[in-house]
Amino acid sequence: QKEVEQDPGPLSVPEGAIVSLNCTYSNSAFQYFMWYRQYSRKGPELLMYTYSSGNKEDGRFTAQVDKSSKYISLFIRDSQPSDSATYLCAIRSGNQFYFGTGTSLTVIP
Amino acid sequence: KAGVTQTPRYLIKTRGQQVTLSCSPISGHRSVSWYQQTPGQGLQFLFEYFSETQRNKGNFPGRFSGRQFSNSRSEMNVSTLELGDSALYLCASSAGLVSYNEQFFGPGTRLTVL
Numbered sequence: 001q002k003e004v005e006q007d008p009g010p011l012s013v014p015e016g017a018i019v020s021l022n023c024t025y026s027n028s029a030f031q032y033f034m035w036y037r038q039y040s041r042k043g044p045e046l047l048m049y050t051y052s053s054g055n056k057e058d059g060r061f062t063a064q065v066d067k068s069s070k071y072i073s074l075f076i077r078d079s080q081p082s083d084s085a086t087y088l089c090a091i092r093s094g095n096q097f098y099f100g101t102g103t104s105l106t107v108i109p
Numbered sequence: 110k111a112g113v114t115q116t117p118r119y120l121i122k123t124r125g126q127q128v129t130l131s132c133s134p135i136s137g138h139r140s141v142s143w144y145q146q147t148p149g150q151g152l153q154f155l156f157e158y159f160s161e162t163q164r165n166k167g168n169f170p171g172r173f174s175g176r177q178f179s180n181s182r183s184e185m186n187v188s189t190l191e192l193g194d195s196a197l198y199l200c201a202s203s204a205g206l207v208s209y210n211e212q213f214f215g216p217g218t219r220l221t222v223l
Binding site: 041044088 | 113142149151157164165167199201211212213215216217
């Protein structure tokens with residue numbers, strides 16, 4: 001079993017929609033959770049990170065962690081065409097990073 | 110401040126050859142990590158270098174090696190290339206050990222093995 005599992009999509013939504021991106025993880029000891037965004041022909045860039053269960057909000061983005069279910073989510077409100085990218089969830093455990101395979105998102109104007 | 114740069118951006122090699130990829134971190138950053146990205150496996154950690162020493166290593170065969178120079182620039186080498194080594198190789202730099210600092214990724218080197 002992989003440490004992090006992520007639905008690859010692709011996901012296509014109309015502009016203004018709420019987007020939900022999800023990952024599950026295997027090790028209940030994991031504590032540090034991140035979301036990266038990767039545009040075509042670019043490296044990933046950190047969007048959000050959180051240490052604990054619950055929600056963390058940053059503008060139109062909300063990261064949610066449910067440790068009891070080992071489930072992490074990223075919500076994008078009022079999605080824009082500029083949000084079209086691949087979104088990667090990631091977990092850091094000590095000095096090891098585990099990444100999901102990424103979900104490709106297209107926001108249609 | 111300039112970002113992480115990687116050279117070359119694209120590379121085509123044949124099986125059995127070897128390849129060297131280069132990464133220049135953000136000025137002042139001392140940690141460089143390398144990752145392999147493929148559609149099926151996603152992003153997989155190769156190794157991290159800090160102050161010219163390998164601090165952490167992922168589960169890759171010994172054909173994958175790296176080094177870091179005194180100016181923090183890093184190189185990654187893959188010997189005896191296999192078809193499965195075709196991937197995007199990403200380098201990321203951070204101010205200190207990646208365990209405690211945000212890492213910034215370069216655009217990657219796209220390696221194709223024929």
